[in-house]
Amino acid sequence: MTTCIIVDDEQHAIDVLEHYIKRIPSLQLLASFTNPLQALELLNSQKVDLLFLDIQMPEISGLDFIRAIQGRSKVILTTAYSEFVTDGFELEVEDYLLKPIPFPRFLKAVQRIQQTQPIQPTSESSTPDAGFDDYFFVKTELKGKMLRINFKDIDYIESMKNYVAIHHNGLKTLALLTMKDLEERLPATRFLRIHRSFIIAVDKITAIEGNTVLLRNVQEGILLGETYRPAFLEKMRGKILQ
Incomplete structure (x- = not known):
């Protein structure tokens, strides 16, 4: 608490x-x-x-x-x-x-x-994530079907006009959502928007090559937009050994 x-x-x-x-x-x-x-x-x-x-x-x-x-x-x-x-x-x-x-x-x-920066819990049941879910459901193309997507399975999210494509566990799920919807729903400590069209999972980063961020299990790198570069570098500060 x-x-x-x-x-x-x-x-x-x-x-x-x-x-x-x-x-x-x-x-x-x-x-x-x-x-x-x-x-x-x-x-x-x-x-x-x-x-x-x-x-x-x-x-x-x-x-x-x-x-x-x-x-x-x-x-x-x-x-x-x-x-x-x-x-x-x-x-x-x-x-x-x-x-x-x-x-x-x-x-x-x-x-x-x-x-x-978790504060020391006051009881065994109190954790830094108390009160927050670690998944969400999205509607699929099949009427009446909702698909559960766990935060830990997400590699990155891609904007596609009126939809977003959620890349997770080797799958690509389309959802009628906006990038803003997902930015507000996903925990900021685990996900970061690095381009107007991309949100990535921070723990999936394997390398940074110039303006490209490489992710585990993702063949192509994700472009780092200039607008989002300062926030990205601030997030990485302390993770880079000089």
Whole structure:
């Protein structure tokens, strides 16, 4: 179970986040604060795993708040002002959610933290993946038939106009979905969009050759798009030995 608090000077923003947190079984909301100084008092007396933190607040800014807690908790910034994103990441926040926050984007941020940097579970039944499935079903060409596709079996996903082609276990399954649908459904720690037409399974990468990413069990390399290159290299950072 991941404990969390909300710090935001606007009650309606807190209400939205509280509703989202209730939908994720692996999150436990300890408290919500419109006054960041009161939140600091709690953090000085109690361990909190994750903060949902607004940036622009009257008593103390979210960025100053992060400096004050000195890395004691993970932080997801929530704000309506995108110009602060650079400052936030320089302070090593986990993610940045731009208001109004859609639930799929909120879920993706939480999932990324719980899977890549798992917080020590409080019981045997609590795991970083608690509350998240590891498969989905898609409609097939046969009427009434739904096919189960496990995340671990997916090699890559290819955009094909109004469809996507899911390449898994040597098979190619067509589904009437969009790349955006799948980006929001797949765990960001395990899958990465590297081109407007391709999403790949990170653990299937075997080599990187210039602008081409090679995958296990896939004969042809996947093109790395320039737009997606920075995110890809950031994902690979720490995996490359100098």
